[in-house]
Amino acid sequence: MTRYKLTIAYDGTGFAGYQIQPAGRTVQGEIERCLAVMHKGGPVPVSASGRTDAGVHARGQVLHFDSSLAITPERWIKALNALLPADIRVLDAQEAESTFHARFSAVGKEYVYKLNTSRQGDVFQRNYASHFPYPLDAELLDAAIPHFLGTHDFTSFCSARSEVEDKVRTIHHLELLRDGADWTITIRGDGFLYNMVRIIVGTLLDVGQGKIEPGSISELLRARDRTKAGKTAPAHGLYLNRVFYEE
Amino acid sequence: MTRYKLTIAYDGTGFAGYQIQPAGRTVQGEIERCLAVMHKGGPVPVSASGRTDAGVHARGQVLHFDSSLAITPERWIKALNALLPADIRVLDAQEAESTFHARFSAVGKEYVYKLNTSRQGDVFQRNYASHFPYPLDAELLDAAIPHFLGTHDFTSFCSARSEVEDKVRTIHHLELLRDGADWTITIRGDGFLYNMVRIIVGTLLDVGQGKIEPGSISELLRARDRTKAGKTAPAHGLYLNRVFYEE
Numbered sequence: 001m002t003r004y005k006l007t008i009a010y011d012g013t014g015f016a017g018y019q020i021q022p023a024g025r026t027v028q029g030e031i032e033r034c035l036a037v038m039h040k041g042g043p044v045p046v047s048a049s050g051r052t053d054a055g056v057h058a059r060g061q062v063l064h065f066d067s068s069l070a071i072t073p074e075r076w077i078k079a080l081n082a083l084l085p086a087d088i089r090v091l092d093a094q095e096a097e098s099t100f101h102a103r104f105s106a107v108g109k110e111y112v113y114k115l116n117t118s119r120q121g122d123v124f125q126r127n128y129a130s131h132f133p134y135p136l137d138a139e140l141l142d143a144a145i146p147h148f149l150g151t152h153d154f155t156s157f158c159s160a161r162s163e164v165e166d167k168v169r170t171i172h173h174l175e176l177l178r179d180g181a182d183w184t185i186t187i188r189g190d191g192f193l194y195n196m197v198r199i200i201v202g203t204l205l206d207v208g209q210g211k212i213e214p215g216s217i218s219e220l221l222r223a224r225d226r227t228k229a230g231k232t233a234p235a236h237g238l239y240l241n242r243v244f245y246e247e
Numbered sequence: 248m249t250r251y252k253l254t255i256a257y258d259g260t261g262f263a264g265y266q267i268q269p270a271g272r273t274v275q276g277e278i279e280r281c282l283a284v285m286h287k288g289g290p291v292p293v294s295a296s297g298r299t300d301a302g303v304h305a306r307g308q309v310l311h312f313d314s315s316l317a318i319t320p321e322r323w324i325k326a327l328n329a330l331l332p333a334d335i336r337v338l339d340a341q342e343a344e345s346t347f348h349a350r351f352s353a354v355g356k357e358y359v360y361k362l363n364t365s366r367q368g369d370v371f372q373r374n375y376a377s378h379f380p381y382p383l384d385a386e387l388l389d390a391a392i393p394h395f396l397g398t399h400d401f402t403s404f405c406s407a408r409s410e411v412e413d414k415v416r417t418i419h420h421l422e423l424l425r426d427g428a429d430w431t432i433t434i435r436g437d438g439f440l441y442n443m444v445r446i447i448v449g450t451l452l453d454v455g456q457g458k459i460e461p462g463s464i465s466e467l468l469r470a471r472d473r474t475k476a477g478k479t480a481p482a483h484g485l486y487l488n489r490v491f492y493e494e
Contacts, residue, residue, distance in 0.1 A: 011370045011373075086370070087370055088370065089367050120328060120338055123334055126334070
């Protein structure tokens with residue numbers, strides 16, 4: 001058996017999320033279906049770096065699986081892309097160490113959140129960026145950003161439904177880039193709690209509208225209370241961009 | 248009655264084309280349905296600068312219609328966008344002269360054709376750019392481009408199904424821009440024949456692959472024979488970007 005590491009992109013619009021579930025089309029379901037075809041029906045379970053919710057996109061989700069097929073990485077890419085639906089693409093395949101694990105070996109992740117701030121919205125981005133046509137002060141967002149950096153307990157920025165006990169995470173990078181009406185928030189850290197990026201973005205939108213003071217982010221973190229932070233921003237603006245592993 | 252000029256954008260993916268037809272969802276059909284709602288069911292015919300085929304997008308299609316409703320342009324935008332489906336947006340509305348005609352007053356148009364030249368394709372562009380993963384020499388395209396500029400009989404670059412008699416058109420601007428794997432061809436002219444942009448792009452792709460010499464474009468134009476030019480490039484890479492009118 002050889003362990004393979006796959007890097008995939010998917011358009012989350014047509015999926016009920018990454019993870020396989022009883023009803024609804026899922027990314028994992030499609031991948032496992034194609035791997036089963038290649039393995040003459042035998043089940044080939046895949047493990048991902050983490051789940052993504054319905055509507056959330058990926059430019060660089062990472063998976064691993066084990067296979068006894070003697071196929072080069074280049075052939076894995078071709079064969080899977082020939083079988084997969086058009087809204088999932090395999091970008092890269094590599095042989096991995098048998099100890100490699102898409103989730104447990106990950107040392108960090110990068111997410112991107114896209115906002116379209118135009119008045120009427122962009123018809124081509126309606127599933128790929130969150131439309132936010134209200135006044136936003138970018139300087140207020142820029143003033144809030146440094147308060148998120150570093151190691152904090154992110155309980156206030158985590159879905160109350162999360163069952164994870166340790167809510168301490170480290171954010172290495174958080175940046176707002178503006179290109180006309182298209183705003184992009186990039187965030188990198190050692191790990192993210194359930195809905196964490198979307199709640200940080202929702203809170204930044206409150207900051208940009210003057211509803212939350214940039215300087216009160218630290219207080220908000222200390223409160224460890226989800227109800228103190230902003231709303232969870234919509235799923236369709238979010239992209240899992242990269243997963244980092246130690247070399 | 249007041250004549251109104253509308254500028255609209257649409258994602259062509261979900262439409263059987265611009266023009267209303269017996270079966271299939273059309274852009275014109277959706278617009279006229281919404282205008283009928285605003286006019287208590289009375290029919291309000293709209294005229295466009297031209298048709299677009301199934302899958303073709305628009306960032307700046309122009310329409311006109313007449314209405315007895317006393318509504319400000321700003322309110323037309325809001326009211327129509329509230330009624331229209333998410334894949335059509337009204338970007339602008341203006342009162343126009345009673346002699347203004349979206350098609351006959353137009354003095355030029357700009358189209359954009361998007362190519363994605365990456366190996367595996369971009370899952371987010373599968374409906375918004377034509378995937379062309381074969382070797383292409385941009386210098387050959389750049390060498391061919393000047394031969395299209397100016398006034399020519401474009402019979403070789405027009406669908407054989409076209410019933411237009413005068414096939415002489417003037418191209419003012421034709422440009423290839425490359426941003427990594429994303430190639431954009433922009434073309435402006437006084438008017439375009441049926442499939443003309445898509446056949447020019449298909450021919451440029453033959454040039455870029457070395458199948459047609461850049462210098463033979465003039466000969467191709469003189470031949471006035473559709474079979475001499477390249478294939479018609481796929482619809483979903485094409486955007487009607489702007490329609491020009493005299494001030």
